[in-house]
Amino acid sequence: MTSETGNRYYEPIALQAEASDDGRLLREVLQRRLGISRRLLVKLKSTEVGITVNGRRTRTNEAVAAGDLIELRIEREESPDILPQPMELDIVFEDDHLLVVNKPAGQIVHPTTGHYMGTLANGIVHYWKERGEKSRFHPVHRLDEWTSGLVVVAKHAFAHQQLAEQMTAGTVEKLYRAYVYGEPPERSGEVNAPIGRSSEDPHRRIVREDGAPSQTFYEVAESYACGGASALDIRLGTGRTHQIRVHMLHAGCPLIGDDYYSDAVWQASALSTSLKGVIGRQALHAIRLSFRHPVTGEPLKLNAALPADLRNLEGALRAWHKEN
Structure with missing residues (x-):
């Protein structure tokens, strides 16, 4: 492949035809083995070297043989509707x-x-x-x-x-660290409650009987001052908007710093008063992601350390724990 072509396309996605693919149409193999969408298949067929078999451009209605090397080359595109802006990225x-x-x-x-x-x-x-x-x-x-x-x-x-x-x-594992008021009744458990829009505020979600099924799993990582606050490791069984915040409020353990999904009793507590100025947002951080690489299939497990404001909050909670 020339350097010009190489710059035009992403790294090729390679697939070797197996015995079970022998005699099948190329499009059937791609759909069965890769689950490739019809829209992407059409786009690949329209490019110069989008789909090749053993290095030769091939129509998708041709049959393949066991051992054939199938390669997909996806043409590079940009996002013209997004304006570039310099900023620091982690x-x-x-x-x-x-x-x-x-x-x-x-x-x-x-x-x-x-x-x-x-x-x-x-x-x-x-x-x-x-x-x-x-x-x-x-x-x-x-x-x-x-x-x-x-x-x-x-x-x-x-x-x-x-x-x-x-x-x-549900094969992507997303782990969140949350700091909440109170402590769940069990060291580990789940909140299984349907979530829907509030009839009073369309941006707000609430637990309601006619809502979408929603499931949140939690485990207490650390407790502070006889259950006055907790650090929770949270995994999602579903992915609803504001799910963790809504479910933790429903469980009686609203997130510290969350003014939108808050509880008046906790807001008026001595702990809340002691934390004024320590945290200015909901104490929630997506700390780990585990999934399979979309092209190679290799497992990836990625971590993001707690940011400074949550480390400060954790320190304040431990100090408050010692004093109380």
């Missing part, structure tokens, strides 16, 4: 197919109405342009503006599709 992992970044609290992932700049997308697009890289911003999932931690961004449609399927299948 990149945890990157290769030719995806990027994982540790997002700070107070930053939106993708531009929205009224927020066209200052988002994670603006910074990543600028970072790629500065490196001379042509990639499209495909966020696989998002975090609330005031939640910090790991965010996965796919660089092309195939990687996004493969990661989204893992998310849907």
